[in-house]
Amino acid sequence: GTSYIADFRVWRGDTEGGGLEDFKVEVFEGEVVLDIVHRLQATQAPDLAVRWNCKAGKCGSCSAEINGRPRLLCMTRMSVFERSETITITPLRANPVVRDLVTDVSYNYTKAREIPAFVPPPDLGPGEYRMQQEDVGRSQEFRKCIECFLCQNVCHVVRDHEENKQAFAGPRFLMRQAELDMHPLDAAEETGLDRKASAQEEHGLGYCNITKCCTEVCPEGIKITDNALIPLKERAVDRKYDPLVWLGNKIRRR
Ligand code: SF4
Ligand code: F3S
Ligand code: FES
Numbered sequence: 001g002t003s004y005i006a007d008f009r010v011w012r013g014d015t016e017g018g019g020l021e022d023f024k025v026e027v028f029e030g031e032v033v034l035d036i037v038h039r040l041q042a043t044q045a046p047d048l049a050v051r052w053n054c055k056a057g058k059c060g061s062c063s064a065e066i067n068g069r070p071r072l073l074c075m076t077r078m079s080v081f082e083r084s085e086t087i088t089i090t091p092l093r094a095n096p097v098v099r100d101l102v103t104d105v106s107y108n109y110t111k112a113r114e115i116p117a118f119v120p121p122p123d124l125g126p127g128e129y130r131m132q133q134e135d136v137g138r139s140q141e142f143r144k145c146i147e148c149f150l151c152q153n154v155c156h157v158v159r160d161h162e163e164n165k166q167a168f169a170g171p172r173f174l175m176r177q178a179e180l181d182m183h184p185l186d187a188a189e190e191t192g193l194d195r196k197a198s199a200q201e202e203h204g205l206g207y208c209n210i211t212k213c214c215t216e217v218c219p220e221g222i223k224i225t226d227n228a229l230i231p232l233k234e235r236a237v238d239r240k241y242d243p244l245v246w247l248g249n250k251i252r253r254r
Pocket of ligand 3: 052054055056057058060063074
């Protein structure tokens with residue numbers, strides 16, 4: 001019928017090291033790459049480790065690299081490849097490997113914890129928050145994030161530079177800071193927390209040179225660079241070079 005045999009190359013290994021293994025697998029019409037990984041587990045490699053949950057592009061756990069490009073295994077249709085093409089599946093390159101396709105994503109949780117939460121406006125009670133639709137819409141775009149961390153993995157600042165992880169929160173978490181900084185009800189500044197300065201000085205906003213690779217891989221189509229990172233950069237720069245703000249800072253720091 002409509003099935004064919006495809007060549008797959010899958011990275012197998014653990015913290016000690018590993019390498020690519022070749023497989024021939026049957027592919028049926030309408031399948032996604034995760035179906036093939038499951039077929040491999042069912043037929044040839046029962047101990048192949050892969051992380052997945054929803055198979056609907058919503059849980060963000062099946063992130064891996066297919067032919068070197070970060071993608072969701074469950075949202076990548078087999079029909080995007082030539083039937084004769086060898087399809088190579090490797091674990092996310094910017095993360096330490098746990099086993100096979102499963103990597104340690106804890107860098108992201110560390111960065112998430114470093115960002116102070118939304119500070120509620122002191123003069124408003126629950127149910128009294130009012131926002132312009134435009135501001136709501138902006139947050140909503142960022143809130144579509146499924147935390148697949150494909151953007152975190154593709155960004156060149158950390159992709160081959162483990163040493164930068166300390167000083168760089170990555171696109172997903174700089175986006176979170178942008179969201180909070182642009183939030184009209186966030187009262188962080190009143191508590192002495194300057195999100196712009198913190199993004200710049202503690203979370204490496206300056207490392208981002210707007211290559212937009214993060215935006216290109218986002219499965220939710222969030223315009224990370226244009227709608228979060230660039231505006232945050234502009235706001236941070238405005239603040240730094242505004243002579244009154246600068247003077248204010250000098251005085252306050254004494
Ligand atoms: Fe994934 Fe997009 Fe969220 Fe990055 S911003 S973690 S690519 S959903
Ligand atoms: Fe990295 Fe995205 Fe900036 S890929 S360099 S965070 S635009
Ligand atoms: Fe949930 Fe792929 S399995 S996003």
